[in-house]
Amino acid sequence: MTAAGHSDDSSTQAGKHGPPSRRSGRRGEDAGGESGYSSEVARQVGEATVALGERLRDPGVAHSVEEIEKVMRGFSLTVEGMSGGLSGVTEWLRAAGHVGPLSGHASVMSERLSHIGKELSRLADAIEQAQQQAS
Structure with a gap:
């Protein structure tokens, strides 16, 4: 176990994703009408991590x-x-x-x-x- 409930196997996602569909109008468009979902989540996680880093560096926050x-x-x-x-x-x-x-x-x-x-x-x-x- 590495973190709460997670195993050392880092390849759980391997092989579950395929290239963008050739029928898709835009490259990389997610199936099922969720276009941009992954990139939006990644952006939000990144912004939250930056905010947390700033908070942890702030000497005024105990x-x-x-x-x-x-x-x-x-x-x-x-x-x-x-x-x-x-x-x-x-x-x-x-x-x-x-x-x-x-x-x-x-x-x-x-x-x-x-x-x-x-x-x-x-x-x-x-x-x-x-x-x-x-x-």
């Missing part, structure tokens, strides 16, 4: 050790989700014929994000353990 541990678990979950998503993008790129440097780079980035997610989870565990020892 945080408890317990809260910081929970933030690290949230970061871990976010990065693991990004890793899984990028794994799906890698498979999509390959299915769309972008085999080579582009899909290779996406694959490497997915692996790196998975590693970072696991390290964030370990950090959260260490914070939790330190808090328990201090009690």
Whole structure:
């Protein structure tokens, strides 16, 4: 387990996405009338992460050790989700014929994000353990 309820398997999305339909009017359009949904969610997650980063850097905002541990678990979950998503993008790129440097780079980035997610989870565990020892 890496983060709350998530396994070390980062390839759960692999092979579930295909290239854009040739019948689609616009490239990359999602099926089922959800055009732009993935990019909108990614934008919102990015904006929320930036706002959280600014809050964590603000010396005027007090945080408890317990809260910081929970933030690290949230970061871990976010990065693991990004890793899984990028794994799906890698498979999509390959299915769309972008085999080579582009899909290779996406694959490497997915692996790196998975590693970072696991390290964030370990950090959260260490914070939790330190808090328990201090009690």
